[in-house]
Amino acid sequence: MGDILSIILKRLGLGLVTLLVISIIIFGAVELLPGDIAQAVLGQGATEENLAAMREQLGLNRAAPIRYFEWLGNAVTGDFGRSLVSQQPVSEAITTRFANTLFLALYAAIIAVPVAIFLGVLVALYRNTVFDRVANVITLTSISSPEFFLGYILILFLAVKTGYFPAIAKIDDDMSLIDKLDRTFLPALTMVLVVVAHMMRMTRASIINLLASPYVEMARLKGVPAWKVIVKHTLPNAWAPVINVVALNLAYLVTGVVLVEVVFVYPGIGQLLVDAVTKRDFPVVQACCLIFAATFILLNLAADVGSILTNPRLRHPK
Amino acid sequence: MNYFIIGFYALVIGASSMAAFYQKRTLFLLLFSLTLVSFIMGIVGGEAMLWSVTILAGLIAFSAGVSFSFREFLVILLPADLAKAMRTAPLTAGFGLFVIFTYTISGVFAPIIAPYGEAEVISSAFAPADENMLLGADQLGRDMFSRIIYGARNTVGLALLATILAFAMGATAGLYAATVGGKLDQLLSRIVDVIMSIPSLIFALLLLSIFGTNTFTLIIVIAIIYAPRVFRLARSVGGNVVVMDYIEAAKLRGEGNWYLIRKEILPNSAAPLIAEFGLEFCFVFLLVAGLSFLGLGIQPPTADWGSMVRENATLISFGEITPLIPAGAIALLTVAVNFVVDWMLFMSSGLKEQ
Numbered sequence: 001m002g003d004i005l006s007i008i009l010k011r012l013g014l015g016l017v018t019l020l021v022i023s024i025i026i027f028g029a030v031e032l033l034p035g036d037i038a039q040a041v042l043g044q045g046a047t048e049e050n051l052a053a054m055r056e057q058l059g060l061n062r063a064a065p066i067r068y069f070e071w072l073g074n075a076v077t078g079d080f081g082r083s084l085v086s087q088q089p090v091s092e093a094i095t096t097r098f099a100n101t102l103f104l105a106l107y108a109a110i111i112a113v114p115v116a117i118f119l120g121v122l123v124a125l126y127r128n129t130v131f132d133r134v135a136n137v138i139t140l141t142s143i144s145s146p147e148f149f150l151g152y153i154l155i156l157f158l159a160v161k162t163g164y165f166p167a168i169a170k171i172d173d174d175m176s177l178i179d180k181l182d183r184t185f186l187p188a189l190t191m192v193l194v195v196v197a198h199m200m201r202m203t204r205a206s207i208i209n210l211l212a213s214p215y216v217e218m219a220r221l222k223g224v225p226a227w228k229v230i231v232k233h234t235l236p237n238a239w240a241p242v243i244n245v246v247a248l249n250l251a252y253l254v255t256g257v258v259l260v261e262v263v264f265v266y267p268g269i270g271q272l273l274v275d276a277v278t279k280r281d282f283p284v285v286q287a288c289c290l291i292f293a294a295t296f297i298l299l300n301l302a303a304d305v306g307s308i309l310t311n312p313r314l315r316h317p318k
Numbered sequence: 319m320n321y322f323i324i325g326f327y328a329l330v331i332g333a334s335s336m337a338a339f340y341q342k343r344t345l346f347l348l349l350f351s352l353t354l355v356s357f358i359m360g361i362v363g364g365e366a367m368l369w370s371v372t373i374l375a376g377l378i379a380f381s382a383g384v385s386f387s388f389r390e391f392l393v394i395l396l397p398a399d400l401a402k403a404m405r406t407a408p409l410t411a412g413f414g415l416f417v418i419f420t421y422t423i424s425g426v427f428a429p430i431i432a433p434y435g436e437a438e439v440i441s442s443a444f445a446p447a448d449e450n451m452l453l454g455a456d457q458l459g460r461d462m463f464s465r466i467i468y469g470a471r472n473t474v475g476l477a478l479l480a481t482i483l484a485f486a487m488g489a490t491a492g493l494y495a496a497t498v499g500g501k502l503d504q505l506l507s508r509i510v511d512v513i514m515s516i517p518s519l520i521f522a523l524l525l526l527s528i529f530g531t532n533t534f535t536l537i538i539v540i541a542i543i544y545a546p547r548v549f550r551l552a553r554s555v556g557g558n559v560v561v562m563d564y565i566e567a568a569k570l571r572g573e574g575n576w577y578l579i580r581k582e583i584l585p586n587s588a589a590p591l592i593a594e595f596g597l598e599f600c601f602v603f604l605l606v607a608g609l610s611f612l613g614l615g616i617q618p619p620t621a622d623w624g625s626m627v628r629e630n631a632t633l634i635s636f637g638e639i640t641p642l643i644p645a646g647a648i649a650l651l652t653v654a655v656n657f658v659v660d661w662m663l664f665m666s667s668g669l670k671e672q
Contacts, residue, residue, distance in 0.1 A: 144652035255517035
């Protein structure tokens, strides 16, 4: 067991280092601004006194590395400074919105994961038949469509024409869970469509890979029934790639949510980020980017660790 | 029960029976699934749903026909060796090539094809379609059809430029890293690891918030975000080629690195790189469309599909499909490129196995 633990710890360390480097990039990118934040906010016409006051207020007079460590230290404790536009603490706006985004992503994931794995195994079993081809064309189409295309199609047919679901996914904390699930059904469905297609293709590929391996052929040759080949020989070996597929797609879900949130006017962190980018509200942009990057890295890390845990071969690297 | 419904079911059931009788297994499976689906659709949605099934089936049949004739056209037109590959291509690949061809034509000849200029206001806002305007007017009264034609030039052109730049940077650096190896390789690979661990849309938003949105920065930013993917592929493909004996021979001959990359490694790693170019284009195109949709891409009044969707999005709530047309144009091109790439990947993997 000690072996596994040290490998996982190593991965975690690596992830932490990556996150640190990314935080430097996110902080440093704003430093690359022509002039500085004060100049960018106040514009070209600002007087020297105004600029100086603004710099004083934002603490821009100190050296960049010192400000970086301050920012990072505060960020770790959940304090991202104040928004340049509203002067509110950034963390206040982010907390509820991030919870909303996670809710939406989780909602989509709970529907998507079982469906995708089931369908992926199915098309892998019936590979190269007409159903496989049709599934291939449909999933390719779904992957290739921008999220807003799928979103608006769903709005047109399921909200405007038939009125089954609300077109705008406005939610607040006072709503009951059922209400929330109903309101967010269309955005969740949009993401499900994209993610199921991705996951299905990846599951299919990894299962087909396994079905070609010698021990599956051996099992067939000694007369094991088809379902038993799947349950006893293929599935235990398939967990590693499937867990990987799921984690990677969850990572996609959390970032792909930005466009979907804008389409459905959903009060999530993605919309906050887009608003902040248009208003050039840098503290909010930095905070949102850091949160997205951290989630992304965490889920990728989960994919790594999951595949190590379920695949004994990876525990003993050559 | 009216004649349309009776005729519809008679047709699908009759066609599937015919297919079964003539032992066309694939065709039978397809037609019979269509029959079952339309039973369910008919019960749930009534006649309207059946009409949409009919229209959809007709559209699919029509595009299959178009792809078939375009493929045959290419077989006749192309030189012998290419024609041979073309003849075995699946219909989806023919469809993809046809769509790419159409987009190229409308992009290149946009000013000739489009009846009005892209920023020309010709009627009132959201005017419905009439004999002058094929698809009606947008939120400022500009001709939707002309703007879609011009969009083929602007949106696709920008995505293509960014892809080419990303590819040039990524492939050069990747092949160079594979050839030289050592510390430079390590350094570049670590930089690439970091860039790839930031989600691309988020990274693009961060960079665009800082450098502002004009076409030039857009291209550079997207190229920087997508070059690492190309780098990884070029490095791994190049790594397999570098260990070959003929590279050793060329090195002993005293050839320089640049010569090795250009004359020995690149020709031997072209196939996967070309397929990657197609995939990369799809990613870049979707990112450009997404950014424009968010209002951070190509700026008005330039016609651009992503921002056209957003500007006309209010029409959706009146049950109009106008905003879906530019979105569909984006999806169609991406699907088409994916179909062609799928076929190319299949060909290259099939050749490897033999």
